[in-house]
Amino acid sequence: MLMVKGTTYENMNQVPEEEDLYGTLITENVIGVVHDHYINFYLDMDVDGSNNSFVNVHMVKQETTDGESPQKSYLKVKKQVAKTEKDAQ
Secondary structure, eight states: OOOEEEOSOSSGGGSOTTOOOSEEEEETTEEEEOOOOOOOOOOOTTBTBSOOOOEEEEEEEEEOOTTTOSSSEEEEEEEEEOSSHHHHO
16 A cells, blocks of 8 residues: 655646655655655564465556556556575575
């Protein structure tokens, strides 16, 4: 889920250069806020045996085709299964 906030701007050209939106306009009157999460944890991959996988999930931009949606793009999940412990780091 995106973290969003409302704005009076409908186009990035309306935003004064000295103003920091802390994100970018994703559609009229909606800013997608740039933020991050720092999470530290320890994984015991053998807790239920050795038949486990580590899946790294990335959000990627997916463009829409004409007539598919009023939005020009959306976020899509891309999953990557780590083959080795080094891949999972």
